[in-house]
Each structure stands twice: as C-alpha cells, then as structure tokens.
Amino acid sequence: MKLSLCNEVLRPLPLAAQCEAAARMGYAALEIAPFTLADDPATLSVADARQWRHTAHDHGLAISSLHWLLVRPEGLSLVSDDAALRQRTLALLRHLIALAAACGARVLVHGSPHQRSPRPGQRLADALARFEDAMAELAPHAEAAGVVYCVEPLGRIETPVINTVAEAAALVDRIGSPALRTMLDVSAASQNETEPVHEVLRRFLVSGHIAHVQLNDRNRRGPGQGDTDQRPVLQVLKDTGYTGWVAVEPFDYVPDGPGCAEASARHVHELWNTLT
Template sequence: MHRIPLATMNHHYLFYDLERFFSAAHELGYPCVELWTAPQHFFMDYRQNEPIEKIERLARTYDVRVMGICPEQTNPKPNNMAAREETAQERTYAYFTRAVDVASAVGASQVLVTSGWAFYDEPLEDARARSAAMLRRIASYAEGHGINLAIEALRRPESLIANSVADLKLMLDMVGSPALKVCLDIGAMVDAGDTIQGYFDAFGPDVIHAHFVDCGTRSLHLALGDGERDVAADIATFARNGYRGVLSVECTDAQTHTDPVGADARSMRTYLDAYSRIEEAAPAL
C-alpha cells in the first residue's frame, strides 16, 4: 500500500543548530522536512533572508527534501495577515512573498499560512476582510511562482478569525484563489471539535498538507506516541480519503527541547508501528 510520507519540523530543535535537525532527519529515515523560519535557524524578514545555499547544502548533504516553508506569523510576530495599518500590510506582503521566493528556490511546493489575528477591540468582520484581501494578494503572487499556500486554523486565543472548518471554508470562499489550499492541523482541529473526516468532507483534495501530531493534557502538539490519539486510525482516515500530501510532525512540546532527536525517533517509531497495524488489518487499503 502507498505510505503517506512523514516529515518533521524544527520547532523543538530551537536550542540546536539547524544542521543537527537535518542530520537527525536523515538518521531517523525522514524523507523530507518542513522548515520553520526561526531566526536562529534560517533568518528571514520582509527585507532579507539568509543565503538559500545554506538550505540547499543541508538538503543535499543529508539527502532530505524541503517540502514546505513555515514562516513565523503569530502574535507577537509582526507578520499579521490581518494587519490594519498600511505600512504593516506592506511589510506583511513583502514577508510572505519572500517566503514564496524561498520556497521556490529550495524546490518546496508550498508555504504555510494562517488567517492572522484580529484586535479584540474591533469588529471581527473587519479583520477577516483584511485577512482575505491580503491572502488574495499573496495567493496571486504564489500562483505565478507555482507555489501553493496551505492555510491552517488557529486556536483561540491565538486568533478569532479562523478556528474551525467552517471558518476556513469562509476564508477560502472570500479569497477565491486556486493557489489557496488547506492544512489540517490536528491540534487546532481537536481544539475546535472538528474531525479529520470533517476536513475532507468540506475540502476534499484541497487538503494538501497536515500538521500531524499527538494530543494530550499537556499539549495539543506532541510527538507521535506521547499523547492519547489513535495514530493508526488517524493515518487510515487520511488514506481512505486519497490524501497525497505529507504528514508533518509539528512538535512544539517544551519537554522535548533537550532531546528533540528522541522525540523524532518516537514519532517515526509510532508512525511505522501504526502502518504495521493498518497493513495487518487491511492489506489492500
């Protein structure tokens, strides 16, 4: 059966050099990574970014593909898709179009985006309209460069604009761009009371990416095997819906900061064990 590729991300390597992240991905058998643009790993703002050759060298040395770019974009980061002031809007546009350029240069296929966030003392509809307008601009640029934007829901109180399947559906309808697709973030999904099947029922093949994590009382973004979800059942639901993206482990659990390699090893082991269970139960899936 086709195995959905597993990727890892570098959030929990924030106290390690980026090369250790790439070398660990290679050692543990991850075929690809999603690169979070943390400034200590790969600096990027609206004016500049580190040389692309840094990423190209690591990807080549460790034979690990960069499948996507995940820019920094939640409050208090300045890159707010729903920014209100004109100067902040132009900085936001410059930042995300730079992310598109970086993705294109390193051979990635997508950039992860969110709706941005609203001020609590303004009408939510105003912020949502600003977010849609900015997403439309950036999506037009991305489409011209052959890059998709994958938008994920955010949890309250990170944002009030897009927390659920229904909110994301509204955003996609408002933007109306073929370059704007969906990232299913398991943590945000659980927080909103949505389901994996509900995402596919709403968006079908427009679900092109997943932040695939375990969830527990400590965090909704745990390494696989560190929480309470049935990882095999989750993978099987993606497979039944013909998912052709990757499952990207967005581990942000602070308890993994001192041993991110161990966390990634648990995730890979849990993923492989899950596929063994799936294949034993339904070898023709």
C-alpha cells in the same frame, strides 16, 4: 507516506545537523520555520534557500514546506489599520513565497495567530475581512511561484480568525485561486472541530481543499505522546491516496526536542505499517 519534521524541534542545531538527525530518525524532509534560520527572515536570500535544498539533499531529504511564517520580526500584522505595516507584512510573505520555490518546498503553512488576530479595539469582522484580502493578494504570487499557500485553522485560544477547516475552506472558495488551499493540524482540529478529526480530514481531502497535514496530540506533544489516536487520521490518508506531506509538529517537547522527534517518527511509522 511522506513524513516531514518541523525543524524548530531540533533547534539550536545548525541545519546540516538537523538534516542528519531527521534522516537518521526516519523522516524524509524538514518543514522549515524561517525564524530558526534568521532573526529577520527578510534578510534570507534566494541563494540561501537554494543552499537549504542542497544541504537537505546531501542528507537524503527534501524541504517539504515552510511554516511559522511571521514569528520574526516582531510586531507584524495583516489586519492592523496601519496600511504601511500591513504592506510590510505582505512584502515579507511574498519574499517567503519566493524562498519556498527556491528551496523546493511545495507548501507554505500560514498559521501566525498573533499577526492575524484583531488589534485592541478592532472588530473581529474587520480583522477577518483584512485577513481575507491579504490571502487574495498573496494567492497569485503563490501561483506564479508554483507553490501552494495553505491557510491554517488555529485554536480559539490562539486567535478568533479562522478556527475550523470549514471556515478556511469557505475562505479558499471565495478567493478561488488554485494556489490557495487549507490544511489540517490534528491538535488544533481536536480542540476546534465538532466532528471526529478523521471525518473532517476525509471530507475536505475529497473536496480538494486540504493540501497539507500536521500530526501532533491534542495535548500539543508529539503523536503518540498523549491520548489522541492518530490511527484513524493515517487510515484516511491511506484510503484517499493522499500524496502530500505529513509533518510532525509538537509544541511541548518530551523528553526534549530530539527525543520527541524520534519517538514521534517511530510511533507514526509503526501505526502506518499496521494499516490495511
């Protein structure tokens, strides 16, 4: 198992200190949220991204992935009827694809609920169509860069646009690019899916749709900090020979960011070592 930590958990530590802490806790990589490194990620350069890679490698880590792609700057949208705003949002995502390739990340995780949700007065069908058009436009850029762009199913309380792995997989199939996949977040799947999470994971891993996994509890804390059993999910990963990254992504840090990250890594490693 290749375990990564979403780096916003260790804010406001600088990247080198994040790497030192993550390595000490037993992680093999960081999943980078670009807004943690610049208020406007458009100002980050390919040279910056190469330096992230060097910094991580200096601490025995990799950069596994990028996520929280559109947190900053505020006001972005892929579904607005403002064509200039949509193009500005797409331009940032194309830039982040280039940064992912430069820092060695193999995956980008597209969550960003607000920036894909219908605008006031907009029909859901229109937002869905524009979001799909955006993914179709980004897919060839990801393919050319040698990275995988993952559409993340999110909770219905966050957005009505793509809530289940099946919905994301259907979008991926319609676009038909090898660089466009989906992923599974345990917390979101625990809230959205009608089947047990591990069964959803198994089906869409076997079908080839899932390229990334994030671990957390239904209560949005770290794995092991609630009543969501992570063991069946980890067993599926082991049974299917999954070789991608598994990222720890809590949203509610208990007792704090570093404490949550350390407890999560310990819990996941302990579970993994008990699997047959």
